[in-house]
Amino acid sequence: MRSLPAAPPAFPNLQLSLLRIGVPVLLLAIAFSAFAVEPDVAAESPDWVQLFLGLFGGLALFLGGLQLLSEGMKKAAGQALKTVLAKLTTNRFTGALTGAFVTGILNSSTVTTLLVVGFISAGFMTLTQSVGVIMGANIGSTVTAQLLAFNLSAYSLGPVAIGFFMMFSAKREKVKYYGMMIMGLGLVFYGMGLMSSGMTPLRTYEPFLVILKGLENPLAGIAAGALFTAIVQSSAATVGIAIAMASEGLLALPAGIALALGANIGTAATTAFMGILSSKSAEATRASVVHVAFNVIGTLIWLPVIWLLADLSVWVSPASPELQGAARAAAEVPRQIANANTLFNVLNTVLFIGFTGWFAKMAERVVPDRALPPGVIVQAQYLDDGALEAPSVALQAVRLELGRVGEITLGMLRDVGPALRDRDLERIEDIARRDDEVDILEAEIFRYLGRIRVGHMTERESAEMQQLMVATDNLENLADVIETDMVALARKLVNIKSATEGETRTILIELYESTLKSVGLAVQAIRDNDQRAAESVMIMKDTIRDQSERLLERKATRLVATDDPDYLTLVRMQMSFVDQMRRIYTLAKRIAKVVLPPGIAQKD
Known part of the structure; x- marks a missing residue:
């Protein structure tokens, strides 16, 4: 981290x-x-x-x-x-x-x-x-x-x-x-x-x-x-x-x-x-x-x-x-x-x-649209040097670039579901590759934030800058969870022959969709400085917790003694999936918190 x-x-x-x-x-x-x-x-x-x-x-x-x-x-x-x-x-x-x-x-x-x-x-x-x-x-x-x-x-x-x-x-x-x-x-x-x-x-x-x-x-x-x-x-x-x-x-x-x-x-x-x-x-x-x-x-x-x-x-x-x-x-x-x-x-x-x-x-x-130079994976789109003279404009540029990073991260999470469902190794590797884009843009954002004329910032702009730093760090951590843990989980699943049964599958899909929604709202909140979207992320806490607990209770009551290694591996993977979804939601919540007033953010 x-x-x-x-x-x-x-x-x-x-x-x-x-x-x-x-x-x-x-x-x-x-x-x-x-x-x-x-x-x-x-x-x-x-x-x-x-x-x-x-x-x-x-x-x-x-x-x-x-x-x-x-x-x-x-x-x-x-x-x-x-x-x-x-x-x-x-x-x-x-x-x-x-x-x-x-x-x-x-x-x-x-x-x-x-x-x-x-x-x-x-x-x-x-x-x-x-x-x-x-x-x-x-x-x-x-x-x-x-x-x-x-x-x-x-x-x-x-x-x-x-x-x-x-x-x-x-x-x-x-x-x-x-x-x-x-x-x-x-x-x-x-x-x-x-x-x-x-x-x-x-x-x-x-x-x-x-x-x-x-x-x-x-x-x-x-x-x-x-x-x-x-x-x-x-x-x-x-x-x-x-x-x-x-x-x-x-x-x-x-x-x-x-x-x-x-x-x-x-x-x-x-x-x-x-x-x-x-x-x-x-x-x-x-x-x-x-x-x-x-x-x-x-x-x-x-x-x-x-x-x-x-x-x-x-x-x-x-x-x-x-x-x-x-x-x-x-x-x-x-x-x-x-x-x-x-x-x-x-x-x-x-x-x-x-x-x-x-x-x-x-x-x-x-001035036509600019293509990426040869050999360049990704390039910052909104971090314009001219905006550095006006901190409020530069911070708006960071917010827009952070929204772009959020969309890449959201796309990675959105593709995890179909990749797990279809056990598609090619799509899994593509998800892992996109984390490099997030890492590059995250470094660009931190470098740009360091160049903003700090001595010319108001207290409000200084606080906003610190919030954007926190959000950038948490968004990069969220992408790392997807790239490291979720992709590793998907790679293991490719070799498992056992399939998830109906009710468990339904709960897993509900948990995944709720988590995906929370990340989407968190990206919207930080990009648009949208407090309503941030509040919606915080409200989803009970939903994520209930769905996780339902799945854990179901697995605890239905777990049977068996010598089938694939079945036991699948159960462990389902537990790990729940854990990763909760970690991702926690990071989404931290991103959303920076948009909310201190009094509301501290209630959680």
Whole structure:
């Protein structure tokens, strides 16, 4: 029996996880930004050291703040949003609205896409339905840009202080999560302010102004936006820098729109590229292909009429007629860029929402179902590396893979009955072979669980992880009972000439079917987190016990003295069969218990 790995630490160790992940980034940012003093605006040639320290220090704070904001949102609302996403995607329109809402809250279209992949794999959602959600996710990803356009950097240190105090002094998990969100938002605005002030001397630096003028060429701007997004792995950072430059009067609206369109392509293409490299799931790659196709086709449609998108964004944005020249541009263009980014994604969703079926078929043709590599017995289907960034999504992937292991184990037990009845040696050996598949997938699950970002888990996720570890171990033990004991029993039975009489045969079949049902319910319980199925397994305890005792009593009363070795061997085998059925039910019960609340599980 495999010894269980140590349970992961619970989320109260929040400070340690922040020190491990966020602090290095923030210290680097502070080291840069500490030297970034307010430069001389009138200087002809910028002080490049101070400029780059301010710009990249601000960018590091911006990205570190985005990470804190995203982590806080995922922890505060991740489970609830996962439920919303599963239930409100019955058609393409509600799917798009739900995708926009969930992504706006999670601050990550990538996490939304990962959730969608899990639902497709589980059969809760079709690929066609997922296309609407991915389109809506693009809309939700523009929320950050809308916030940045408010230019609240002057007040940003207030949220940083408040959030820090909440994170390190609050006792309740929810308050800590909200503190992460508030501190992250403050750091985002503070980083924006540093980037903006760092670029101030570039207002009069002619070579840089020429470069920015060149970005007004849509192709150049889109390429620059896509490239920068691929480097920093964040479309919000690209749009944020565009807004920061616009707030200094450095960037015109056409160039800002081109950068934003390129950022949309860059984030989708980067996600797709990483998914192709690391993903074992065809569904994950198809979702990435849909994301890329949606953004690229949308950009190609708007490319000839980018002036129209600019006019629309000006029309819906507030004006500042009391200002003139560069001051007016600095006041108006940041909001216009943010609105153009949102309009681009909203209008594309409206245009393409009727073609979700086409996008799904295109993705299926581009990414066919994957066959196993030569020589590979079995491969994990749901354990996608991309999901590791979001523990709740990764645990859902483990649950789905565990359900798959359960189906293999259930199939082994389901075939034991006919193999015993027909004394079919070929089928018996096939059952034994399938245990290798269970062993391989069990090892993959434990390895994947060990890679989940433990320091980023909530108490609930940490408890769920421990439950899945227990269930995986018990399911593997159950398969071992079938492969070792039941198969050995079946091999012996092949050489026995005696047959089981009618009444005993009936009781044995009833016991076997009850045990088979309990295993099926246990697999359903752990795969779907179904407490009703788990409760049904627990209730079957009396049935299994009564059927076992009936058979034992019958054999005790009908046992006769005989010299027939086959008869005595058959009786011993029947007793052993009863014992194995009870062991299998005990393991099924242990699997089901992990789904039930502690109070109910301890009653048994």
